[in-house]
Amino acid sequence: MSQNGVGVDLETSLGYLLKEASSALRAAMEAVLRPLGMSVTHYSCLELLAQRPGLSNSELARGAFVTRQTMNVLLQNLEREGYVTRPAEAPVGKALPTRLTPSGRRSLEEATVAVRSVELRMLAGMTETERSAALRILRSMVHSLRDGSDGAPLQERRKA
């Protein structure tokens, strides 16, 4: 179907490859999480809470790369199903610190082994040197993209 022999520079674009890799990772994670009745955002939320207990709704949203509205409905579901708990009143400000329940922790453990297998498969065939190089390169990309996304292109940034 439609000779791909043209072979243009789509495969040499780092942006396209980044999207392709991210898409493949998401698909693989969805495949292993589906049997557990869990979505990727679902899992991300639980994993974030396990590693940083007491995160607020907005912080979880930033960590899972969704809007705080989306995270809010997810948290409401998780709370109703007994996987997380939030205090009825904010101890300070308006932020409600969220925590995993024992049930949530058990649910997460199942998912963690599934997701870890995906990450191990992704890293298969890469040397330790390549893995650390990948870490450094991806961090560089994130940093460069965030730098100029809001106005000043290449300016020193003050405070943080």
Place this chain on the structure above:
Amino acid sequence: MSQNGVGVDLETSLGYLLKEASSALRAAMEAVLRPLGMSVTHYSCLELLAQRPGLSNSELARGAFVTRQTMNVLLQNLEREGYVTRPAEAPVGKALPTRLTPSGRRSLEEATVAVRSVELRMLAGMTETERSAALRILRSMVHSLRDGSDGAPLQERRKA
């Protein structure tokens, strides 16, 4: 807000970093495409058609990492607005080869310079060696993820 001093291994996870980088890239692309009234999928479709004229709806969908239903409604819009053309009848099979109109090509040119600036910003601070390493590593990830996503975990695969 919520001391991040805990510092767990979220920042050392290649999967998380991959998602973070992809999310940052998408946000940056949306930011520069919005003034042109164009979405990322919109642009991806036009770019694919420029590099591989005559792609079908399903092929475009795979190239842009969306379902063919999603790409179909996008193509219908683009066709109505005069950016692409599709024959009324399929020359062979059911696939309708899609092509850019001159109007579509002009629209794409604007977007291309905007997107290229984002990609250049993303690559800023990386050496040529690092860029080729990134290409190789990302390709490896995609390949490893796709390999075991459908059944056989670590088996030899026959005929491609």
Place this chain on the structure above:
DNA sequence: TGACTCATGTCAGGATTCTGACATAGGTTG
């Protein structure tokens, strides 16, 4: 030839996510 399988285009319905908006809490600055 006929049955089977696969890919494609398309329609309809539902699920997910986002955009817009509002009220409130806390910090900052005059």
Place this chain on the structure above:
DNA sequence: CAACCTATGTCAGAATCCTGACATGAGTCA
């Protein structure tokens, strides 16, 4: 203190995308 700004939680509506389904065309194989 008062005005302002930022961040947060939450509600409502809209946009986006996907899942399910159907009919059709082409290739495969007995």
